[in-house]
Amino acid sequence: MQGKVREVLRAIEDNLLGEAMTSVHALVSREFFDELIAHPKTEEAYKFYPATGAQPLREDVRRNFPFGGILFEEYSGNVTLSTKATERLVPANEGIAFPLGTMDTFTTYGGPANLLETANTIGLPLYARQHLDEKGRWIDVMTEASILPVNKRPRLAVRIHSSN
Known part of the structure; x- marks a missing residue:
């Protein structure tokens, strides 16, 4: 489990190409988050976590769950298409990890x-x-407001998925 998290961190670090970051954040589906929290390795890692920190076995930590250097957040956003069908922004059992605190990765344009x-x-x-x-x-x-958020360095956004 931690090996996979390190792979994601290293992929982001390798694609920074000299730029610095402060942390890595991951928006994950409900299914991914549930599997992450219930995984035996996660439960073992947090078994002896200090009482002042996150308690995933006792608290709802869906908005802020650090594990292995990535801050995981359950994200259930969806959009309505022109066909009136809805589509999830993060598919089931998947997520997207990206760096925070970079100088030239994300920008927003107004129309x-x-x-x-x-x-x-x-x-x-x-x-x-x-x-x-x-x-x-x-x-x-x-x-x-006609806002267009843009990731100017798409290689820094890493798609993650659960193996189940």
Whole structure:
């Protein structure tokens, strides 16, 4: 178990190409997380963990479970497709591990708002405007964000999966 975790850490470190990182985070499916917590090696590793730390056998640690140098987090996000079907962002028994604290790995771009005055302009992270009712009774607030997060170094994102 720890050998596989080290493989993931080494794969990320090898692809940093001289850049530094602070830690590694992994978003994993519910099934992956359950297998990780129930694995005999995990239970043995945390058997004598100090009372001030995580207690996976006694507490719900789905948001923050460190093991072998990776911080595992259960992630159950999904999206609705144009066909009205839903798709999981992290498939069953899988996960994605990625570095945190790098200088040039992740960035976010903002697109222009859906307004005539913002056509052909550089996008901002958020647009907000107010519209006053013609009789002065209320203000309608409109906000819009067209955000595109980008991983500029995709080799640093390592797909992980459970063997079961």
